[in-house]
Amino acid sequence: MKFKAEAKRSALNGFLDSGSSTQGELRFETSFRVDGRFQGKVASEGDLVVGESGEVEGDLKIGALYVTGTVRGTVQASRRVQIAPGGKLFAELETPSLVIEDGALFEGRCAMQREAAPVPKLVPVGRERTG
Numbered sequence: 001m002k003f004k005a006e007a008k009r010s011a012l013n014g015f016l017d018s019g020s021s022t023q024g025e026l027r028f029e030t031s032f033r034v035d036g037r038f039q040g041k042v043a044s045e046g047d048l049v050v051g052e053s054g055e056v057e058g059d060l061k062i063g064a065l066y067v068t069g070t071v072r073g074t075v076q077a078s079r080r081v082q083i084a085p086g087g088k089l090f091a092e093l094e095t096p097s098l099v100i101e102d103g104a105l106f107e108g109r110c111a112m113q114r115e116a117a118p119v120p121k122l123v124p125v126g127r128e129r130t131g
Contacts, residue, residue: 013046018053034069045078052086065095067104 013028020036028044035051038058042048045063050056054069064080065071067087075081077095085103093110100106 016054018051050087 011030012033013030014032016022016032016034016036016038018035021038022036023039025041025043026032026038027042028046031047031049032044033049033051034054034056036053037055039056040058042056042058042060042062044061047064047066048056048060048062049066050069050071052068056070057072059073060071060075060077062076063078064082065075065077066082066084067089068084070088070090072090074092075089075094077093079095080097080099081089081093081095082099082101083089083104083106084101087101088105089108091106091108093106093108094113095110096112096114098106098110098112
């Protein structure tokens with residue numbers, strides 16, 4: 001299954017294949033795919049893709065998260081989180097956009113905030129400034 005973000009971005013910075021596991025801190029620029037097991041911290045404004053056999057556990061601060069495998073922990077996504085059919089997300093989640101497709105599982109807490117548009121400063125009637 002291809003996610004929309006994968007079609008837009010062609011630069012894959014890294015890949016953790018199935019049968020592989022690692023722990024620690026992960027940083028990348030554009031996108032990273034996990035089909036193995038990763039435990040630790042992830043820090044990036046890019047896209048993290050967790051494939052069907054992928055398992056990620058830890059503290060994630062990312063741009064976007066696409067899940068078809070399993071993710072556990074805390075997730076702060078600045079753009080979007082999408083859980084595809086078969087994907088499982090067990091997390092304390094903060095994101096402005098959450099998509100849970102039919103057949104996906106989300107268990108946890110979600111806080112959604114979008115940046116508010118700036119409010120124009122009001123000037124009392126009769127005190128308008130002229131030229």
